[in-house]
Amino acid sequence: MQTDSEFQPQVLCAQGALAGRRSKGVDAFFDIPYAADLGPSRRFSLPLPPASWNGVRDASQPGPVFPQMTSRLTPVMGTASEFANQSENAFRLNVWTPTPPETNRASYPESAHTKLPVLLWIHGGGWLTGGAPLSWYRGDSLAKSGRVVVVSVNYRLGALGNLYLPTDTPGSMALQDLIAALDWVHENIGAFGGDRNAITLCGQSAGAWYTTALMASPAASRRFARAILLSLPGSIKPQHPENAALLALRYCRLLGVAPRASALRALPVERLLEAQMLVARERTVFADIPETFLPIADDALLPADMLSAAAARSAGVPVLLGTLPEEMGAFFCSDQAVINADDAQIRARFETVHGTEGGRRYDARQTARPEASGYDHLVELVSEEIFHAPTQRLAGALAKNGSPVFLYNFTWRSKTPLIGACHCMELPFLFDNFESWPDATMLARLDLDAARGLAKRMQTALLNFVERSDPNGGELPTWPAYNEADKPAMVF
Numbered sequence: 001m002q003t004d005s006e007f008q009p010q011v012l013c014a015q016g017a018l019a020g021r022r023s024k025g026v027d028a029f030f031d032i033p034y035a036a037d038l039g040p041s042r043r044f045s046l047p048l049p050p051a052s053w054n055g056v057r058d059a060s061q062p063g064p065v066f067p068q069m070t071s072r073l074t075p076v077m078g079t080a081s082e083f084a085n086q087s088e089n090a091f092r093l094n095v096w097t098p099t100p101p102e103t104n105r106a107s108y109p110e111s112a113h114t115k116l117p118v119l120l121w122i123h124g125g126g127w128l129t130g131g132a133p134l135s136w137y138r139g140d141s142l143a144k145s146g147r148v149v150v151v152s153v154n155y156r157l158g159a160l161g162n163l164y165l166p167t168d169t170p171g172s173m174a175l176q177d178l179i180a181a182l183d184w185v186h187e188n189i190g191a192f193g194g195d196r197n198a199i200t201l202c203g204q205s206a207g208a209w210y211t212t213a214l215m216a217s218p219a220a221s222r223r224f225a226r227a228i229l230l231s232l233p234g235s236i237k238p239q240h241p242e243n244a245a246l247l248a249l250r251y252c253r254l255l256g257v258a259p260r261a262s263a264l265r266a267l268p269v270e271r272l273l274e275a276q277m278l279v280a281r282e283r284t285v286f287a288d289i290p291e292t293f294l295p296i297a298d299d300a301l302l303p304a305d306m307l308s309a310a311a312a313r314s315a316g317v318p319v320l321l322g323t324l325p326e327e328m329g330a331f332f333c334s335d336q337a338v339i340n341a342d343d344a345q346i347r348a349r350f351e352t353v354h355g356t357e358g359g360r361r362y363d364a365r366q367t368a369r370p371e372a373s374g375y376d377h378l379v380e381l382v383s384e385e386i387f388h389a390p391t392q393r394l395a396g397a398l399a400k401n402g403s404p405v406f407l408y409n410f411t412w413r414s415k416t417p418l419i420g421a422c423h424c425m426e427l428p429f430l431f432d433n434f435e436s437w438p439d440a441t442m443l444a445r446l447d448l449d450a451a452r453g454l455a456k457r458m459q460t461a462l463l464n465f466v467e468r469s470d471p472n473g474g475e476l477p478t479w480p481a482y483n484e485a486d487k488p489a490m491v492f
Helices: 140-144 158-162 173-192 206-216 241-255 261-265 269-282 306-313 343-368 374-400 427-431 448-468
Strands: 010-013 016-019 021-023 026-033 056-058 092-098 116-122 149-153 194-204 226-230 319-323 405-409
Touching: 010 173, 026 140, 092 140, 092 173, 116 173, 116 206, 116 448, 140 149, 140 448, 149 173, 158 173, 158 241, 158 269, 173 194, 173 206, 194 206, 194 448, 206 226, 206 306, 226 448, 241 261, 241 269, 306 374, 319 374, 343 374, 374 405, 427 448
Parallel strands: 016 056, 116 149, 116 194, 194 226, 226 319, 319 405
Antiparallel strands: 010 016, 021 026, 026 092, 092 149
16 A cells, blocks of 8 residues: 555646645645746746646656845844755746545546635745745645645746846846746646635735735736735835836946846856845945845836735735734844944934934834834834835725735744844744744744744634635634724734
């Protein structure tokens, strides 16, 4: 008799047959092409449909991530071994689906009423790092519930994903990657037991930004049923084409090449990545997120006012969204310039955010919280600017346009000094995979029993929302829908 470890479940998608991996009630299929390989010769091109294959493709092992440098959040999050496997041909996604009741075969439900809702995970990483195959983002725990099919997707990063040279590169390639992946899921997820009409987009950080971009984009309109936004950096806007072109010129100057795609295609990818770091270092910023390569504003693909466009185009779409109190702790805790900032620097940063009112607001905060350090005030100020205020703005606009909206505040704080309830802290709770974060300082001295209890509650609420557009149910505390009057939020 075959055991789970010996049996390879098979699925037939549009491009051919896949053989995955079965373990503990979940069938996983890795490294599935959603677009064609491009390689250096076609860098910066838009994604093309994936090629078909003969025979059975091995989908039992995680594939590559797109080329990237080390994440600036490594001191807080640690790292994962999958970062080492990089390729320009990483147009891949992964699927986790509950094992069918008949464990000696892999036939998934075919009738529409028995198919499961789908959670499409879009990873974060500041538009520069990350990847779907990372052990951090495995969908096993969620799929094991038997309530959902989980999909995770790669998209191009940094300059490779968003470089804009007018008449030479289209820009916004990463967003087009995600649209291609969404198309693939729409066409194929039924073969894995998923319901194409019940797709929930779910992203964190830059992934939440891209999720909002899909909500705003005519190209993705109504291809999904719900959205979940974790720590949306909503103050970051799509780049104006002129600014994106100037950034591309600076990038090419630092590389010492003509601003042409042909010149950039002739360079090794390592040089392209090194130049991204040089761009960031050329214009360092104090207590802020540095400039980077982003999709461009384009009415046909991504309106300039992305939040307003998302609220309007996705009117009526149920949305669950939220933030953490000290989002910027993840960024600032290893930044000596912020840690050691003097009063004048802090006051100037307040004035950058609040104009002439900045100094008065800083004084008011000092009065209200005399025990807080200058570092604390900077973390709170910039977290509010980049994450909290835009999230509230989007929640209000969505609710006004008829969307059921559920707001949360994730407050689990790290025991490591300066980090707080920081950016990315909710991820191991969402996926309930604390063992996949062995060197994450944000989780040092973790009370694992309490953490797993919170992870269970968080997963239950999320699965309720994915199933029926409402996180309430079971033994969970009541989570009221958002309204502008009292702005209720669930506290995790």
